[in-house]
Amino acid sequence: MFGYVMPLKEELKIREYEIFRSYYCGLCQHIKQTFGHTPRLVLNYDLTCMGILLDSLNPHKISAINQGCIANPLKRKKMITSNKALDYTASINVILAYYKILDDVKDDNSVKSKALAAGLAPFISKLDLSLKYTKRKIKEHLNNLARLEHNQNFNSLDEIAHPFAMLVGDVVKDYPYALYKDSTILREQLFQFGYVLGKWIYIIDALDDFPKDVKNNNFNPFYKLYYNPQLSLEENFEYMKDKAEFTLLNCGATCKNILNELPLKKNKNLLNNIVVLGMMDKYMQVSKKCSCKKSRRKK
16 A cells, blocks of 8 residues: 655656655665664655655755765765654654555465564564653554445445544654644644545555456455456456545645645745655546456456
């Protein structure tokens, strides 16, 4: 359910893309410093963008160093260091990855998922005590989502996406450090931004996975809500894409509007690229993805 919120590289200036990479590599380093090497395997782009957003509400300039990394130790890269937004994002990254892997264990009971869960479990105990409440809320939202998906007791995309939207909204809102012009209004804006972004992520992930989920007989909200056994898989995908389009485009527009209201102190062009161009580009990729052969499937 991750890896959808990214910049559109082609439309970034070289310097802006280098800044994005410095946050991405910096997040990897912050994970290493707090948790060690193993959790770096679960680094994802969506949370990099959250870190950029939160740090952009900090008036201080970023601090960065050039050094090699585990992926390419001989090539020196710019990495952001000593950054509170990336500290927080590193912890959220590990929490979400851990619970996602536990969910995979329930779904497939594979040796790989069990090994990953066992490998991450010790690092959860390293979380700062200030994050206990956030961790509990994340687990609660994911449990609510799991119940809805298991019982399939929902009647719309908005309803099934709500728990994950709440999760992202709370994670962004509950950033534990002071922000520029911090206030209850700003925190509510951050919640709304996160909520709408979380809804977008959940729905586009479900649309992206639909052909694979149908073939593998996995849960997918589009199947439950809209699947027509009289149509081919490709025709079903086209129908479901039409059903999702308004919500996805509306979520993107809402994120853009909220972003424009935030008192950003840096990275404005980068964040606009991610929200306006990157999200639209990802939607276009997913909407054109289905090249499945025409087939019929009965439940």
